[in-house]
Structures are given as C-alpha cells and as structure tokens.
Amino acid sequence: MPKADNELTWRDLEIGGIVTTPGSAAAYRTGDWRSQRPEYDFSRCIKCGMCQMYCPEGCVKKNADGYFEADLYHCKGCGICARECPVWVISMKEEA
C-alpha cells in the first residue's frame, strides 16, 4: 500500500520530483479548498451543459439522470457555474 502524503520522506521522491504515474493529479483533493458549495434545483435544469463548459476545474459531469453536477472531491467552489447557468439551477451555499 502506498504511503500517505504526510508519511513520504525525501528518499521516497523520484529524482527531481518527477511524477511517473500519468494522470495522478486527479488524486489530489482540491475540494477542501472550498468555502461555498454548489446546490442544485434540477427541476429547472434544461441539461444545456453550460456549467460544464464554464467550469475552470473541469469537474462537472453528467449524473445518472443526465443532469450536470460538480464532483465535490475537486470542486473549489468558485461559483462560476452558478453565475453562468441560464435558468438559475445552481446556488452557492456556505460550507458548514
């Protein structure tokens, strides 16, 4: 099992900090930077996908019902999706 982030020593690093696993940035949790989270009223949603197009993090995906929803592991809570949604599906709520 790989070591947790805070257990890695300088000896565990590849030379020059080279990352040898492609796509490993996806494992980096940026969701805990968030101070506001998007909340959805899907009854208004027209599934236009504007929120997905505008999301700077690329973390908005279609859910099982075909609605667009942010993946909270990566969502930084910037609120751009809420601002751009043409039918006001998304509202930003303070994180507890």
Added chain:
Amino acid sequence: MTKRVGMEVSIAVGEVAKLVDVDVVAVYPITPQTHVVEHIADLVADGELDAEYIPVESEHSAMSACFGSAAAGARTFTATASQGLELMQEALYVASGMRLPIVMVVANRAVSAPLSIWGDHSDVMTVRDTGWIQIFNENGQEVVDNTICAFRIAENHNVLLPVMVHMDGFNLSHVIEPILLPDEAQVRTFLPQNNYPLPLHPSKPVAMGDFAPPFIFTEARWAHEEALRASKKVIVEVWDAFAKEFGRQYNPVETYRTERAKTLLFTMGCFSETAMTSVDKMRDDGMEVGLVKLRLWRPFPFEELREAVKGADTLIMLDRSLSTGGPGGPVCSEVRSALYNQTPHPKVISFVGGLGGRDVTIKDFENIVKRGMEIAQSGSDKEFEIYGVRE
C-alpha cells in the same frame, strides 16, 4: 593525439563542446562569453560538430531550452555572463531542482550599474544559492579540463545536477594561452554516453517540474540539498580519474607554498596565478606566506577548507565582488562562518578588489598581505576593506 596549441580560451571552450560531442547548444551571446558561442556556431555550420544549435532570443530562453534538451536525455551545453546570468536566474533554480545535467560556462563579469563589461565575480554571487555545482578556474587549461569533467560529474547518476564552470571574463576568456587540447578519442572514453534515467519519452510518460504542496516541498528541497552535498564525493572521483587519464589533478581546495606559513592569502579564480607569483616573491624576501585557493564553490568544501588553513594565524582574503551593505566579500563571509566554531581558528581579514576589470598585480597582493597583517595586529574588527579605491 593531445596537441599543445596557442589558443584563445573561449575558442578552446568551443572546442571542448566538440570534444565531448554535445547534442544541443542553446545560447545567447553576451560579452565576454561571445567568442564561445560564435565558435560553436562555426563548428556546427561547418559540419564539424553534429549538434542542434538553438540561437534563442534571450538567456531566459537559453536556459529554458536547455531544460527540454536535458530532460529528453541530450547532452546539453550553454554559456553566459553577467546580465545574461541575471536574466536566466529564475530558470537556474528550475534546472537544479529538476536535477537536469546541464553544463554552463560563465565568463564572470561585473553587473550593472554602472555598466561594465569587464570581469569580476558579482554575477556568480547572485546565483550562489541556485543549487548548481560551481567550479572556479585559474587558467585556460583548467577551464578546458573542468568543462570536460563537468559533463561527467553532471551526468553521473549519483549526481544529476547542473554544473557551472567559471572563467574570469577577459582575464581568461579573451587571452591566448598554451592549451593541451585532449585527444577526442581519449575524451570519449573518459566521458561515457549521457544516459538520463527518466527521460521524456512517449514510451514511458513522466511529468517534470510538478508543483509541491507544503506537505512535500521541504522533502523535495532536502533531497536536492543531500544530492548537492553528496556530489562532492563524485566530483573528487572524477577529478582523480581525470588525473589518471590526462595527468592534471584538481582538488576542492588547493594550496601553494603553505609550509610553515602563519599568514595565508586566499583567492578564487584567475587572480590565484598572480597571487602565486606574489607568494614566491614574498618567500624570496623571507616572509613565510602561503596561498589557499578555492576551486569548488558549490558544494562548499568545509572539511577541506578547515584542513587547508589549520595552523595559520591570519587568513587574508581577496573577494572580486562586494556584498553591498553587508559583510564585504561574500566568499570571505562564508569562510569566516565555516571557521567560526573551530578553536583555534585564524583571524580572517577581508579585502574586496579587482572589481569591474581592475587589475590586481603582484605588488597589489604584497600590499594586501602587509595591510592585512597590520589589521590583524591592530585587533580591528572592521568587516572588510576595499583595496585600491581612491579617496
């Protein structure tokens, strides 16, 4: 066959690029480094050197192009000086942090303002902490030899760090000296092919220069520090191997006529040659004076330095740059701190001189020793004196 030729040192450096068969040269010309890059351009244009020659638009781009080249596993060379070194400064940290084996010759020159194209060590001191290996030289032969050694050091898998080879601007870069240009086949045997362990290649994708959040940045910095400190062992091994093959020996700290000397001069770079002649003269006059010369500026050779000055009462240092508003000579400042906790240790007297191309002659070194002994006897704790300034 090794040839002894009369050659401008910059041209000889260009010839070294050919001897070591560099793959990529990304450079921007700047005085007093220009002849190096002009000569390499000639060699490439004439088909004598099969290398990619990238005439970039700035030194920042020169170093950045070197990243890509070294990361792809190509043998990479560049050269610069002064303002050019300043312009590539942020990139220098990247080269060493990413552990890219780039070799760069620096024709040491003053930094503006006022504008000076002439030599001193001000440019070096601004890149002191960039995490590169840094080697100083006294004459053209040493520049040639250490540029060859630099590739073997940088590309060693226990090192993988960039190396700066320093040659004093004009005093070395522009003089014609007798140079033993080593035989190409012998150099190729001495210097195995570059084999960067994790090169950029589609068959095994890697990401370089990634970001490090607070939980890992300290570890990454320490890995770099450990690598730079540990590189001294390899540097010494390479110098020993070079001596075996080519008959010329280099050491992190070198001494000249230090036997029984209670007073030692201390220099770095080409002025060491003048200082040696001055020591000869003072010895002829019955003064027991010796000379300590620092070759390896980074990693700093603490143990070798302490050993070299053991038994001396007074160490009189000449720096070719000024740490403005600070302790005077930056080299002296480091030597003082390296000796501070040793008991006993010599009194360290700091002079700054030879700035912006001003010559320091044999007579000047005699004056510096005399004045240094006066200061030592007076018990003055003045940080430094500037030598030769007109009041």
